[in-house]
Amino acid sequence: MTTAASTAIATKDLRKSYGKQVALAGLDLEVPTGVVYGFLGPNGAGKTTTMRLLTGLIRPNSGTITMLGQKFDRTRGDILHDVGALIESPSFYPHLSARDNLIVFGATGRHVPRARVEELLEMVGLQDRASDRVSRYSLGMRQRLGIALAMLNDPKLLLLDEPANGLDPAGIVALRDTLKRLAADGKTVFVSSHILPEVQQMADIVGIVASGKLVTQGPLDQLLASQALVRVRIEPEQTPEAMQILTRLAGDGHVEVTYPDIAWIVARVAVNRAAEVNKALAQAGIFASGLEAGSDLETLFMQLTAPPPPTQAPARPGAVSGWNSGVAS
Amino acid sequence: MSLAIVGIRKFWTRSATLVSLIIAVALVGLLLILEGFAYSSASKQADVQKSTFEWLLTFPSAYDGVLAFTASFAGIIGLIYVATVAGSEWTWGTLKVAVARGQSRSQYAIATFASLAILVLVGLVVTYAVGLLAAAIGGSLAGFKLGNPGDPTAVGQALVKLARAGIGLVALTSLGYAITMVAKSQMAGIGTVIGYFIVSIIGPAFLPDAVKEVFKYLPFSVASDAIGLQGPPGSVSGSANSIDPNLALLVAVAWLIGCLAVTAIAVERTEITG
Numbered sequence: 384m385t386t387a388a389s390t391a392i393a394t395k396d397l398r399k400s401y402g403k404q405v406a407l408a409g410l411d412l413e414v415p416t417g418v419v420y421g422f423l424g425p426n427g428a429g430k431t432t433t434m435r436l437l438t439g440l441i442r443p444n445s446g447t448i449t450m451l452g453q454k455f456d457r458t459r460g461d462i463l464h465d466v467g468a469l470i471e472s473p474s475f476y477p478h479l480s481a482r483d484n485l486i487v488f489g490a491t492g493r494h495v496p497r498a499r500v501e502e503l504l505e506m507v508g509l510q511d512r513a514s515d516r517v518s519r520y521s522l523g524m525r526q527r528l529g530i531a532l533a534m535l536n537d538p539k540l541l542l543l544d545e546p547a548n549g550l551d552p553a554g555i556v557a558l559r560d561t562l563k564r565l566a567a568d569g570k571t572v573f574v575s576s577h578i579l580p581e582v583q584q585m586a587d588i589v590g591i592v593a594s595g596k597l598v599t600q601g602p603l604d605q606l607l608a609s610q611a612l613v614r615v616r617i618e619p620e621q622t623p624e625a626m627q628i629l630t631r632l633a634g635d636g637h638v639e640v641t642y643p644d645i646a647w648i649v650a651r652v653a654v655n656r657a658a659e660v661n662k663a664l665a666q667a668g669i670f671a672s673g674l675e676a677g678s679d680l681e682t683l684f685m686q687l688t689a690p691p692p693p694t695q696a697p698a699r700p701g702a703v704s705g706w707n708s709g710v711a712s
Numbered sequence: 713m714s715l716a717i718v719g720i721r722k723f724w725t726r727s728a729t730l731v732s733l734i735i736a737v738a739l740v741g742l743l744l745i746l747e748g749f750a751y752s753s754a755s756k757q758a759d760v761q762k763s764t765f766e767w768l769l770t771f772p773s774a775y776d777g778v779l780a781f782t783a784s785f786a787g788i789i790g791l792i793y794v795a796t797v798a799g800s801e802w803t804w805g806t807l808k809v810a811v812a813r814g815q816s817r818s819q820y821a822i823a824t825f826a827s828l829a830i831l832v833l834v835g836l837v838v839t840y841a842v843g844l845l846a847a848a849i850g851g852s853l854a855g856f857k858l859g860n861p862g863d864p865t866a867v868g869q870a871l872v873k874l875a876r877a878g879i880g881l882v883a884l885t886s887l888g889y890a891i892t893m894v895a896k897s898q899m900a901g902i903g904t905v906i907g908y909f910i911v912s913i914i915g916p917a918f919l920p921d922a923v924k925e926v927f928k929y930l931p932f933s934v935a936s937d938a939i940g941l942q943g944p945p946g947s948v949s950g951s952a953n954s955i956d957p958n959l960a961l962l963v964a965v966a967w968l969i970g971c972l973a974v975t976a977i978a979v980e981r982t983e984i985t986g
Contacts, residue, residue, distance in 0.1 A: 401985075435984070435985065438811070438812035439811060439812070439814075440808060440811060440812060440983065440985070441983040442983065460811075460814040460815065460816060461814060462814070463814030464813075464814045466812075466814070468812040468813075470808065470812060471805075472805070474806055474808060474809050475806070475809075476722050476804065476806060477804070478725055478726050478727065479722060479725065483721070483722070486721075487718050487721065487722045488809055488810065488813065490715055490718040491715065491809075491810040491813045491814075491815035491820065492810070492813030492814040492815045493813075493814065535813075
């Protein structure tokens, strides 16, 4: 348990409903200062609702929010002077230039000096187009400007909703480097994203939310280690025999065939037993054409957010798994 | 930089601002020139008609006549303009950005209206000035002498009446602003304004006396009565459907304060989910 001074965001039993639709069902977040925190969850899990609550756009039904060591509610807008946010799609006055948008928004909240505007335009690579109307900007340029807007008041805490959306590869790398640098400087970056490999590359800590509740939270390395997996690729006709061997090795661990046509089998086995797995299969005359040890964020995410298997009606023929899973709100 | 000044900067360059001004100037200017043209084209004019045209197109009476024209057009155009611009604070998500930056919601709403009110007042003055010029041109087309536009008493009275018209106009636009901000919708603001405008014109002819009495105190009526205009010769000053100009001015200010208070409270309480 971190102390209040070292915690950038702490929510306790945070609940929010829209009518009968429950968006958050008791969220307990704890985001330490000076880290990049990846906030993950399927569509409708409550990520955007959380962002809106953290920026005072909406009120919780119950629960508390503490930000930067102070209890936050809508009467404490001053706390947001140290918070920068990019929520949902970036919003601007389309008839104004990038520079004018930053100047106009710089007059809201805590005053921002003009020099800061030019500094940010250069940082996000828009200085050459700073006088162009935003209505002429591409999605990626608008996203860059949104990031500049979020950083306008040199915030201690950055809340970013899908910040890499629309960015080109160079922009994504630059964003990642910037966010890591900010965290190294002691600032806290709270990133909600669906691009799991991107989060895996930049986040120190992740929290995964599903159906309005946090399902796990912790340092990324530890979470991935706790979910250690060994994946082997074999000939499809050898799947049943391989399953028996791996099930024996996994003990209580889960074993499943992920892509039946190419027979990737995933077994929850400690990473350091990968060689043992390979040997056991080889002794049974099953030679793996691929073997991977360790977990990735995508696998972890899918395991933690997958809905329970259907107990009644079988899946509709042709239904694609994943599109309708986990949508709570 | 204060929020209201920044607001002028952000709204001044909007196409809606320029389009609204062009429409107001064109309508008032063209109609006044056409009045002169219509009078000159007619074969014989009844005395009362002639006096009405002279009142409108010669000075110093044109100061009142043009202001009556300007105020009525500026009222409806100003209302639609304010509702349009205020609505985009919701649809563009710019209010959301300001609030997420820790800006006080009610302060932002009031400052935004102050910016719009200043632009509307500039529009009123520009339209009035163009209207006076158009009246002079129309009078010339009608064959009237210009009269005495430099009469200091008349100019002083015209400036006072313009100021009163400005207060009435700002009160009127605050209604459109309040509806838009409370409903979070441009269409709600514009639709209500147009509906109310139509009802305010045709309503008094059909409505029972008790309802007419209420109409006298509604924004369109008080904004008009607050100016204290003298009608053309032969018209009845202070008709049954109007109230005392000073009382109208007070009621207009009350509407302004009421609309802004409702807006501030609604914006403070509402959830910003768009």
